[in-house]
Amino acid sequence: MRKQHDSILILSRDADFAAACRSALESGAGSLQVELAAGFEHARLLAERTNPLLVVLDEPALAPVAPEETAEHPSLDSAATLFADMTPVVVLGAPEHQEEIAALVAAGAAEFVARSGDFARRTLALIERRLRQREREISGVPPARVRAERLEEDFGEVLRHELNNPLTGILGNAELLLAEVRRRQDGRLPQGAQQRLETITDLAVRLRETVRRLSQQLEERQTRTTV
Secondary structure, X not given: OOOOOOEEEEEOOOHHHHHHHHHHHHOOOOOOEEEEEOOHHHHHHHHHHHOXXXXXXXXXXXXXXXXXXXXXXXXXXXXXXXXXXXXXXXXXXXHHHHHHHHHHHHOOOEEEEEOOOOHHXXXXXXXXXXXXXXXXXXXXXXXXXXXXXXXXXXXXXXXXXXXXXXXXXXXXXXXXXXXXXXXXXXXXXXOOHHHHHHHHHHHHHHHHHHHHHHHHHHHHHHHHHHO
C-alpha cells in the first residue's frame, strides 16, 4: 500500500501533458501525489527533497527557456543519469535520441518513450507498470515471481513499446528525407541526407536486435514453464 508521502515527479513544460498525468495518477487508488517542475534545477531540488517513486523526464524541458539564456543545461544523458541515481526514470524524447540513454534502459534504471503519436498514454502505462512492480517488491513478492508476472501482464505492451520507438524513428527520418527530395525536384540528395540514412540504418539494426532479444526471452520463458 502506498504511503501518504508517496509521489512521482514530472519535469515538463508541456502543460497539457503534465495536467493529464496529474489527473490520471492522483485520481487512482492510494494517495499518490504528483509534483510538477518546469526546469531542471527545480526538478533536481524537488527530487532530493521528496524522494519520488519515479521521475518523468520530458526532453524539451531541458532546453533554455529563451535563446539568449546563458546558463548551462544538461544533456539528456546526464540529466537522466542524475535522476536514475535516485529513482527509476521514464524519459520522453525524440526517437533518434533513444540511443543516448541506452545504457540506463539496458540496466533497467530507465524507460524511453518516443515523443510522437499518443505518447501520453504510453507514458502513463509505463508509470503504472513501474508503480505496480515497486508495490510487489515492497510487499515481499519474490523477484522471480515479479519478473514472471510482469512479463505475463505486460509482454504485449513491452513489445509495442520496444518496436514502436525505432519504427517511429525510421519512418520519421525516411518521411523527412523523402519530403526534402521531392521538394528539390532535382534528383539529388539534400544536405544532411547521409546523417538521416545512417540514423535509419542504426534504428533498423536496433529493431532487428530487439526482435531477436524479445524472441529469445519468450523462448526461454516458454522453456521454463514447460520444465
